[in-house]
Amino acid sequence: MGVGAAIIVAIGIVLMFLLTQATNNRELYEQNYGRLFIVNVVVAAILLAVLVWVCFRLASRLRRKKFGSRLLVKLAAIFALVGLIPGLLIYVVSYQFVSRSIESWFDVKVEGALDAGLSLGRTTFDTLTTDFSKQTRAAASQLAETPDASAGLVLERLREQLSATDVVLWNGSGQMIASAGQSRYQLVAERPSPQQLRNTRTQRATATIEGLDEPSTGGAASQARIRALALVPQPSIGLLAETRYLQATQPLPQGLVANAVAVQEANREYQERALGREGLRRMYIGTLTLSLFLAVFGAILLAVILGNQLARPLLLLAAGVREVAAGDLSPKPVLQGKDELGGLTRSFAEMTQQLADARAAVEKSMDQVSAARANLQTILDNLTAGVIVLDGEGRVQLTNPGATRILRAPLAAHEGDLLSSVDGLETFGAAVQQQFDEFMNERRQHSGVDHWQQSFELNTASPGSQANIVTLVARGAEMMPGRSRLLVFDDISEIVSAQRAQAWGEVARRLAHEIKNPLTPIQLSAERLEMKLSGKLTGADQALLGKSVHTIVDQVDAMKRLVNEFRDYARLPAAELKAVDLNALVTDVLHLYTREGDAERGAAHVPVVAELDAACPPILGDPQQLRQVIHNLLQNAQDATEGCERREVTIKTKLNATSKRVRLLVQDTGPGFPPHILKRAFEPYVTTKLKGTGLGLAVVKKIADEHAARVDLKNREDGGVIVGAQVSLSFAVAG
Structure with a gap:
């Protein structure tokens, strides 16, 4: 680990040095590129060997199924990915950035911009030179009539006019006649060359820029100047007239000179780097590649170190947790380190011991509680009476199957709801709550009162159907502690x-x-x-x-x-049940309800429509009693249609394959049953007919009870309007 850390530091120092020196000292990098490439290959080989070695050790641990090997692999993979993925991402982004940036440096637009800058500088200098040449020629014209003796005063005035630093008047042989400006203080003035004099004689005026090519730092800006040479016109034509030349020197603007020099220097450097851009690209990419190898090696090194450091206490905890999960609460080993993980192992060992002690106590208590709860639950489940535990506001806390059966409501699904909010139990819940409130008030006044008892009538039928009155006798008391309320009730409807x-x-x-x-x-x-x-x-x-x-x-x-x-x-005999074809029995009875049959019975003819299900199997029944049931239902249905515009009776049989029961339905088109009749329809002597005895439906109910058949009575509705009544019986299938 120490050798690896030293290698990382050394490579880091080399990379830092290369990054700082590469741009300004490209030659140094290119000279050492071969050696750097060899180092790169060696580092890559070492990294590859380390990776293979680590992978081999991890694979060996996995094959031996050594506990904690998966955790170690996971930690090593996590730390390796933490270094590898960001390194690769940075490498790819940097590679693209460097490649495109280097290419953008040598873009055609950049080169064109530099050329345009150079052209702009040259044009500017040419313009300044031309203008200064014209001004000097114009000034030379002013010396045409001036003799040599008084030329000094005129030159001083011309120097100010031309904004020149130096003005000199030369004769044709290159001898100074007069001067104004800096040349007055020079022992030997710089005279124009014969070639310059000949060119001036030919062109009348010439101008040149001097001082731009001097290499001294900042010298170009301070010494750059325009030197113009103009021919002084002669006042008369004569062979003896001497030729004179006016020389003027004007400094260039320092800002303009500095910008021109900067553009020229940038263009020179651009051209040099354009020639070596491949080497520059290799330099940057090589540096990035070394950085990537360093990141990968560092990630693997950290993965191994941190993985081992984290895995040891974690594996110890994992083994302990696995043993605790398996129920082994024996003392656990601990680490003596002072860090948090060592403290965690010690805390875990202490917790395990406490759990062992607590489990022994809890097991003893749970055995007692479980036995008591099992006994209580067995008692509640097997009680025929209903049991409901309510809170002080009347919310359902606990129920038993007997309560669901008696009240015909899914009370288990309404735990936490008010009893008075359960569908169909609104009145019952409100009455029970009122009884408890009165009981609590009475108990506060008389401490000897410990319960209340009351009977209730509960209608469990749906609207428009026969009332199913359930008579309950209920008993209520307060439970301690918690102030819960116990409600016990039983269905005494059958007894009543x-x-x-x-x-x-x-x-x-x-x-x-x-x-x-x-x-x-x-x-x-x-x-x-x-x-x-x-x-x-x-x-x-x-x-x-x-x-x-x-x-x-x-x-x-x-x-x-x-x-x-x-x-x-009063003397209805017990039913003798046997297999009966209900369809055949109905067909036999319907022969008496033809026109001839009605005439024989002295009854008005009301058509009876039969809709018999051919799939109905035989049922268990007494043929004579079933015949009496059919007669009573048909007679009642015909009587119910008396005075109605549409008089029709329908008798149906239908098989319910799910419940394996056969239903017999008789429907009429009469006015239906009044609500007060629906509540007591099967009681003797309850009838809506003026001449009836009220025993028809009572006999039907008694025979149905003998056959263990369910009887339902309801009004048929169409769009909220009663269109008739319906009586149905459900019989068990024979066999």
């Missing part, structure tokens, strides 16, 4: 119904016995009276006698029929 049926049966039996005995003597006495007096009375008296006797006999027959119905209801 059985008591009511028994009472009605006893009434019917006694009524039949008490009424039937005097009926026969009354009928015989009336017939004997008619026989004795017949022929002894005249006209109107004889007619009155016959009419009265006939009325007595008819009413006695009606009373006998009523008594027989009472007797049948």
Whole structure:
């Protein structure tokens, strides 16, 4: 690890040096490029060997299935990726950036801009030179009439006019005649060359720029100047007139000279680097590649070091957690280090010991609680009575299956809701809450009160159908602690119904016995009276006698029929169940409801439509009692349509394949059942007919109970309007 760290530091120092020196000292990099390439290859080989060695060790640990090897692999992979992925990303981005940046340095636009800058500088200098040449020529014209003796004063004025630093008047042989400016203080003035004099004689005026090519730093800007040489015109034509030349020197603007020199220097450097841009690119890419190798090597080194440092305590904790998860709470090993991970192992060992102690205590308590809870749950589940635990505001906290069965509501799904908010139990919940409130008030006044008891009637039927009245007897008390409220109730509907049926049966039996005995003597006495007096009375008296006797006999027959119905209801025999084809039985009974059958029974004809399901299997039933049921239902349906515009009765059979039961339905087009009749439709002597006894549906209910059949009674509606009534019975399939 120390050798690896030293190598990283050394390579880092080399890279830092190369990065600082590469741009300004490209020759140094190109000279050492071969050696750097060899170092690059060696470092890559070392890195590859290290990677292979690490991968081999990790693979060996995995093959031996050594505990913690996966964690070590995961940690090493995470740390390696932390260094590798950012390194690759930076390398790719830098590679693209360097390649494109170097290419952009030598773009055609850059070269064109430099050329344009050079051209602009030359043009500017040419313009300044031309202008200064013209000004000097114009100034030379002013010396045409000036003799040599007084030329000094005129030159001083011309120097100021031309903004020149030096003005000299030369003769044709290159001898100074007069001067103004800096040349006055020079021992030997710089005279123009013969070539310059000849050119001036030919062109009348010449100008040159001097001082731009001097290499001294800052010298070009301070010494750059324009030197113009103009021919002084002669006042007269003569062979003896001497030729004179006016020389003027004007400094160039320092800013303009500095910019021109900078553009020229940039163009020179650009051309030099354009020639060596491939070498520059290799230099940067090589440096980036070395940086990438350094990052990869550092990432792997950190992965191994940090992975081992983190894995050891983590593996110790993982082994301990695995043992604890398996139920082993024996003392665990700890690390003695002072860091947080060492402290974590010690805390884990202490926690394990505490868990072992606590588990022993909890197991003992849980055994007791589980036994008590199991006993309580067994008692609640097997109670036929319903049990509900409520809080102080009437919210459901706990229920048993008996409560769901009795109230016909999914109470388990409403835990946490108010009992009065459960569909169908609004009235019951409000009444129970009121009883508890009264009980709590009474308890505060009389401490000896420990419960309340009350009976309730609950309608569990849907709107528009036969009322299903459930009679409950409920008992309530307060539970401690927590102030919860216990509600226990039981369904006594069958007991009440059985008591009511028994009472009605006893009434019917006694009524039949008490009424039937005097009926026969009354009928015989009336017939004997008619026989004795017949022929002894005249006209109107004889007619009155016959009419009265006939009325007595008819009413006695009606009373006998009523008594027989009472007797049948009270003495209805037990059903003898066997396989019965319900469709065939219905078809047989319907023969009596044709027009001829109605005529024989003295009834008005009401058409009966049969819709029989051919898939109905035989049912368990007593044919005679089922025939009586069908007769009663059809007769009631026909009677219900009396006075209606549309009179029709429909009888249907239908198989429910899911429940394996057969339904018998009788529907009419009458006005339906009033609400008060729906609530008590199957009680004896409850009827809407003026001449009815109210025993028809009571007999049907009694026979249905003998067959373990469900009876439903409801009004049929269409768009909220009652269009008739429906009675249905559900029978079990035979076999």
